[in-house]
Amino acid sequence: MKLYPECGPCMLRRxxxxxxxxSEETRYQVVREVCGLFSERISPDMSTTALANERNRILEKITKDxxxxxxxxxxxxxAALELYPRLEERLGGLDEGERFRTALRMALAGNIIEFGARDHQxxxxxxxxxxxxxxxxKPEIDDSDEIYGRVKKAGRILYVTDNAGELVLDKIFINELRNYADVTVAPLSRPVQDDASVEDVKRVGIDGDILPRGDFIGVWFERTPEEFQKAWKxxxxxxxxxxxxxxxxxxxxxxxxGKVALLMKAKCRPVADDIGVPVGATVVKLL
Structure with a gap:
């Protein structure tokens, strides 16, 4: 997705x-260097995630954190782990299809647990x-039924995580998916922002096949490990x-x-406008 002008202030705030x-001195240094990056790199030809990646490297270089x-x-x-037993109980007694859709929506709902998005608290x-x-x-865009049909025919599913806080909800959906197919979970290889890393996945008790996808938020395919690229294909x-x-x-x-199922809440106007939903809407969409 292209970079919108309002993405810059949002990235600076984050x-x-x-x-x-x-310290205040350190924060001044971060602001100076990040603003310098923005002045050189912000354009419609720059992707949001590539710019965020460069910003994050500046932050880590300065803070050593x-x-x-x-x-x-x-x-x-x-907080999510406290809810896990009660959420899991809600799946009891549901028929196969409704159980799948409920578990999917729990994973979708988990996407609210993101810190710093422009129009989201x-x-x-x-x-x-x-x-x-x-x-x-009901999601604003809802391809759940088609996704369910794909899952029932799948042999291998790759699950690309987002934020650490939502992993507990992902765990519920991953367990459900494993009733149908082999599932490999692909978190980041190390901490970046509030995204889920291998360490976070293990912390919430997601087991089985774990495949790190590198340290770039989202999926920058060419910068992912060869093993991840093979699993994707x-x-x-x-x-x-x-x-x-x-x-x-x-x-x-x-x-x-046509084999990627996107689950997200559109938490900022640029993303919402790009996909064609109101800010705050949820999306379950085959790409």
Missing amino acids: VLMFCENE SNPMKRLKEESMD VNLDRLEEEIMEIVEG DADLIIAKGMACYETLVDRTDILK
């Missing part, structure tokens, strides 16, 4: 959130209520979570091949 516990969102990530994972105190609003609602279906996956994949028809 990097300030990432370094809010650093490779995991600035660690506390918030752990708090969000712990996370309220962990109301997490269960907000999750259930999405589970019991061999998969019958790919579940891709979140806006960064949309931003990095929407223009890549060469690798989408």
Whole structure:
């Protein structure tokens, strides 16, 4: 997805959130260098995620902190883990199709747990209520039935994660998917922003095949490990979570091949406008 003018201020605000516990001098340095990056690189030809990746490297170089969102990530994972038994209970007694759709919507609802998005706030105190609003609602774009049909025919599914806090909800859906096919989970290889890393996946108890996809948010295919690229090509279906996956994949028809199921909440206007939904809408879409 192309970079919109309003993406710059949003990215600057997020990097300030990432370094809010650093000294004032350090924060000034971060702002100066990030603004310098923006002045050189912002254009319609620049992708949002590529610019965010360069920004994150500046932050890490200055602060020497490779995991600035660690506390918030752990708090969000712990809040979701408290809900896990109750959410899992809600699947009991449902028929096969409804159980699948409910588990899918739980994973979709988990995408609300993202910190710093421009038009979105996370309220962990109301997490269960907000999750259930999405589970019991209807996505603005809803290809759930077609995805269910694909899952029933799939032999291999690749599951590309997004934020660490939503992993607990992903776990519910991954367990459901494993009733139908072999599932490989693909988090980031190391901490980046509040995205899920291998360490986070293990922390919430997701086991089985774990395949790191590198340290670039979303899926920058050419910069992923060869093993991930092979898993992508061999998969019958790919579940891709979140806006960064949309931003990095929407223009890549060469690798989408109609087998990528996007699950996300459109948390900012540029992404919402690009996909054609209102801000705050949820999306379950085959790409």
